[in-house]
Amino acid sequence: MWLPNKNEKKKSIASIANDFIGDGEAIFCDSSTTCMHLVPYLIKKQNLIIITNGLHIATSLSERSDAKIYICGGHIYNSSGSVLGSSASEFISNFRADIAFISCEGISKNGIYMSNDEQAQIKEKIITQARETILLCDSSKVNKESYYKLCGYNNIDTIITDKKPEKNSFLVNTDIELLYPVE
Incomplete structure (x- = not known):
């Protein structure tokens, strides 16, 4: 199974996100390494x-899971294995999911930012088609912006990060559920 570089931050985020996943659910997963x-x-x-829209995610799951896996068509972005474009977005429009897991730049x-507008368009569609959206965001991305604003906080239900934000952080002052490992 293909795995990105081992990253303890992303592993701890995934461990917390696991608590949201139940048997029999429909789940959107973006193509991020998180x-x-x-x-x-x-x-x-x-x-x-x-x-x-992640080739690596779909391939890894198909090798070891009984899940029913759907992957959108479109063009593949560089070496990331992300499937992008209008046909990918249209494909996602055909589904509703219980939970969407997305990441950001x-x-x-x-708000929440991306450095690729095509990636952002897919994530925007995923957000609109999910009952609940969970942002997976490691602490290296906090207080950073890029050129494309993906969305505001009103589109996110939960943020999972790898460490407790400082008490004066904007993350603490949102109305969104904020989760992180207990220190």
Whole structure:
């Protein structure tokens, strides 16, 4: 099974995200390496429906899971294994999911940001098609912005990060559920 570089931050985020996943659910997973760290948890669940734009996620799950896996068509972005484009977005429109797991390039008091507008368009569609959206964001992305604003906080239900934010952080002052490992 393909796994990105081992990253303890992303592993701890995935461990917390696992608590949101139940048997028999429909789940959107974006193509991020953070979502890739969910794979070891997803393969342990029963009767999942996974919708993704990530080639690596789909391949890894298909090798070790009984999940019903859907992957969108479109063009593949560089070596990331992300499937992008209007056909990918249209494909996602055909599904509703219980939970969407997405990542980002940066997060600030002004919102959630991406450095690729095509990736952002897929994530925007995923957000609109999910009952609940969970942002997986390691602490290196906090207080960073990029050129494309993905969304505001009103589109996110839960943020999972790898460490407790400082008490004066904008993350503490949102109305969104904020989760992180206990120190």
